[in-house]
Amino acid sequence: xxxxxxxxxxxxxxxxxxxxxxxxxxxxDVGSIQCGDALRLMLKVNPExxxxxxxxxxxxxxxSAIASSSALTEIxxxxxxxxxxxxxxxxxxxxxxxxxxxxxxxxxxxxEALQAAVANYRGEEWSDDHEEGAxxxxxxxIDAVMIEDTIRANNLKTVQDVTHYTKAGxxxxxxxxxxxxxxxxxxxxxxxxxxxxxxxxxxxxLARVAPAAPVKKLTLVQKIRKIEEVLExxxxxxxxxxxxxxxxxxxxKMIYVHLKGACSGCMMEAxxxxxxxQKMVETLGELVQVLPASHMPVEA
Amino acid sequence: xxxxYLDNNATTRVDPAVVEAMLPFFTEHFGxxxxxxxxxxxxxxxxxxxxxxxxALLGAEHDSEIIFTSCxxxxxxxxxxxxxxxxxxxxxxxxxxxxxxxxLTLCDWLEKEGYIVHKLKVDKRGRxxxxxxxxxxxxxVAVVSVMWANNETGTIFPVEEMAELASARGIxxxxxxxxxxxxxxxxxxxxxxxxxxxxxxxxxxxxxxxxLYLRRGCRFxxxxxGGHQERGRRAGTENSASIVALGKACELAMANxxxxxxxxxxxxxxxxxxxxxxxxHSFPTGDxxxxxxxxxxxxxxxxxxxxxxxLLNKLGIAASSGSACTSGSLEPSHVMRAMGIPYTxxxxxxxxxxxxxxxxxxxxxVIEAVPPIIAQxxxxxxxxxxxxxxxxxxxxxxxxxx
Numbered sequence: 001x002x003x004x005x006x007x008x009x010x011x012x013x014x015x016x017x018x019x020x021x022x023x024x025x026x027x028x029d030v031g032s033i034q035c036g037d038a039l040r041l042m043l044k045v046n047p048e049x050x051x052x053x054x055x056x057x058x059x060x061x062x063x064s065a066i067a068s069s070s071a072l073t074e075i076x077x078x079x080x081x082x083x084x085x086x087x088x089x090x091x092x093x094x095x096x097x098x099x100x101x102x103x104x105x106x107x108x109x110x111x112e113a114l115q116a117a118v119a120n121y122r123g124e125e126w127s128d129d130h131e132e133g134a135x136x137x138x139x140x141x142i143d144a145v146m147i148e149d150t151i152r153a154n155n156l157k158t159v160q161d162v163t164h165y166t167k168a169g170x171x172x173x174x175x176x177x178x179x180x181x182x183x184x185x186x187x188x189x190x191x192x193x194x195x196x197x198x199x200x201x202x203x204x205x206l207a208r209v210a211p212a213a214p215v216k217k218l219t220l221v222q223k224i225r226k227i228e229e230v231l232e233x234x235x236x237x238x239x240x241x242x243x244x245x246x247x248x249x250x251x252x253k254m255i256y257v258h259l260k261g262a263c264s265g266c267m268m269e270a271x272x273x274x275x276x277x278q279k280m281v282e283t284l285g286e287l288v289q290v291l292p293a294s295h296m297p298v299e300a
Numbered sequence: 301x302x303x304x305y306l307d308n309n310a311t312t313r314v315d316p317a318v319v320e321a322m323l324p325f326f327t328e329h330f331g332x333x334x335x336x337x338x339x340x341x342x343x344x345x346x347x348x349x350x351x352x353x354x355x356a357l358l359g360a361e362h363d364s365e366i367i368f369t370s371c372x373x374x375x376x377x378x379x380x381x382x383x384x385x386x387x388x389x390x391x392x393x394x395x396x397x398x399x400x401x402x403x404l405t406l407c408d409w410l411e412k413e414g415y416i417v418h419k420l421k422v423d424k425r426g427r428x429x430x431x432x433x434x435x436x437x438x439x440x441v442a443v444v445s446v447m448w449a450n451n452e453t454g455t456i457f458p459v460e461e462m463a464e465l466a467s468a469r470g471i472x473x474x475x476x477x478x479x480x481x482x483x484x485x486x487x488x489x490x491x492x493x494x495x496x497x498x499x500x501x502x503x504x505x506x507x508x509x510x511x512l513y514l515r516r517g518c519r520f521x522x523x524x525x526g527g528h529q530e531r532g533r534r535a536g537t538e539n540s541a542s543i544v545a546l547g548k549a550c551e552l553a554m555a556n557x558x559x560x561x562x563x564x565x566x567x568x569x570x571x572x573x574x575x576x577x578x579x580x581h582s583f584p585t586g587d588x589x590x591x592x593x594x595x596x597x598x599x600x601x602x603x604x605x606x607x608x609x610x611l612l613n614k615l616g617i618a619a620s621s622g623s624a625c626t627s628g629s630l631e632p633s634h635v636m637r638a639m640g641i642p643y644t645x646x647x648x649x650x651x652x653x654x655x656x657x658x659x660x661x662x663x664x665x666v667i668e669a670v671p672p673i674i675a676q677x678x679x680x681x682x683x684x685x686x687x688x689x690x691x692x693x694x695x696x697x698x699x700x701x702x
Contacts, residue, residue, distance in 0.1 A: 061604050063607055292440070298438075
């Protein structure tokens with residue numbers, strides 16, 4: 001269970017200003033689809049003074065979402081709209097004597113509802129200005145989208161860079177593997193255009209080879225010819241060990257081969273395929289994967 | 301008022317008889333089972349007895365098929381990694397989308413390491429498609445790992461039939477049975493299951509003890525190498541007190557099996573019917589006709605699970621939820637999502653899991669306590685108005701989602 005402050009518990013068990021507000025003239029509906037929280041904030045604004053005379057909420061969400069909503073209504077009552085817009089999510093969290101890092105988004109949701117309600121009152125269009133991802137760094141509450149965007153914007157290369165720019169990973173260090181994965185993903189994309197599959201270690205290695213290779217795009221026939229050439233090169237080596245290899249199919253970046261004779265079911269199969277793949281990448285100048293024919297997609 | 305514990309799929313209370321059995325192994329029987337002297341041999345005999353108690357509950361043919369580990373997760377990792385290591389010519393794992401993270405997280409990592417993982421999908425009641433399963437069995441598959449029963453819904457999978465099919469194709473079969481062992485009868489010697497994981501703390505033994513059942517003749521590579529304990533298949537000095545405890549717990553589970561499937565089932569059904577009868581827009585999830593006798597998972601629409609748990613907790617009632625907010629991740633339960641339960645219901649799922657310690661009076665108290673809590677939270681919900689969901693709730697409230 002989360003460690004909630006007494007104030008959070010109190011506002012959850014006895015929420016202030018909950019339920020519809022009959023005379024409301026400003027409504028803000030926001031939510032986070034991933035986390036499943038959603039909030040409707042209703043304000044009664046005095047048209048003369050722009051003072052928020054009353055504020056109510058309805059919330060679909062967890063304990064801290066309800067407590068954050070309750071806190072928000074208490075904070076903004078009596079403020080002018082401009083004053084209310086200065087309320088930050090940290091103000092909401094502070095009002096509740098803090099929120100667990102995983103729950104900070106609840107306070108963010110409160111702030112967004114406020115902005116949306118004010119926009120609604122003023123007849124403006126409100127659009128959300130940030131996307132929320134899975135929480136990576138729990139010490140500093142940094143999510144995956146934030147880390148990815150920062151890596152992209154600043155062309156970061158190491159976990160240390162990421163920590164310097166975002167603080168993520170600067171605490172207990174448990175999320176370093178997660179940060180490395182995001183780094184590998186972004187670096188894989190920049191190396192190969194629009195690679196979609198998550199990069200394996202092999203692919204990261206391939207990415208290093210790619211830039212040195214010829215850039216001209218091969219036709220499928222040229223590509224298959226080159227593939228055959230590579231296979232012809234390696235066959236004598238395999239035949240020496242009473243094995244053999246044959247091209248089965250080429251599907252996009254996947255090259256499927258039949259391993260024959262002693263190679264079939266050999267314990268070193270992965271190493272053999274890895275070696276062939278390395279040669280393919282060097283020759284073709286693009287990222288490809290060499291896989292056994294049995295991996296071809298099964299027809300549904 | 302005494303607290304009511306209805307979260308027995310998370311963990312169970314250690315039975316007093318189990319505690320009594322294990323205590324001497326912290327004091328007078330402290331020996332190392334490997335030692336030559338009397339201190340050791342005493343413990344060795346106790347371990348042998350415990351092994352036979354586990355063997356009896358699982359219906360294993362030989363007691364040497366029981367390997368003691370530290371937990372269910374260790375058993376799962378050992379089984380799958382062993383199957384891959386022992387058969388390097390096979391690189392594929394078949395599992396399901398609704399497994400416990402002990403399997404799923406391992407499989408995600410295996411994919412990164414270059415292995416192929418097929419996750420069987422489930423229908424809206426949490427059942428797998430046997431035709432899809434059959435179509436995936438080929439000679440590159442190292443191991444099939446399917447849970448015996450799902451931890452969230454209690455849905456039971458046809459693992460015996462699946463093991464037959466795998467065996468016919470020469471494929472190893474592992475089952476994560478931590479939720480099933482002790483709740484439904486298991487007779488491994490009459491199945492083709494090669495490996496099975498169980499966890500002590502799910503059946504009234506302490507935490508920190510598990511078992512990997514390994515069929516005699518099944519190729520194996522240890523996860524932990526070192527001393528000769530567990531016939532070299534799991535090195536590390538035996539956790540003798542907990543092993544003795546697990547043995548005793550298995551003996552008790554055997555004795556309680558009938559009661560689990562009659563009395564506990566009756567209380568579970570009473571609880572579920574009692575709640576559903578009073579609360580509109582709520583439904584049980586999973587394969588209701590084919591599930592563990594102790595588990596009921598109910599979705600309460602338009603409200604969120606953590607809020608329900610906090611209010612239940614205030615009344616001394618302990619249950620758990622498939623809501624995102626209780627897990628530390630931001631996603632609602634992968635099991636609910638796999639079954640296609642909409643977000644507005646998936647976030648409001650509550651799992652009640654009973655044990656033979658629960659009483660009629662407790663069930664009555666919970667049936668009474670739940671409706672006001674649901675009503676209180678629905679009053680706060682933007683999807684709800686007065687006595688029912690806002691007319692066409694999905695349109696009445698369409699927040700801007702981040």
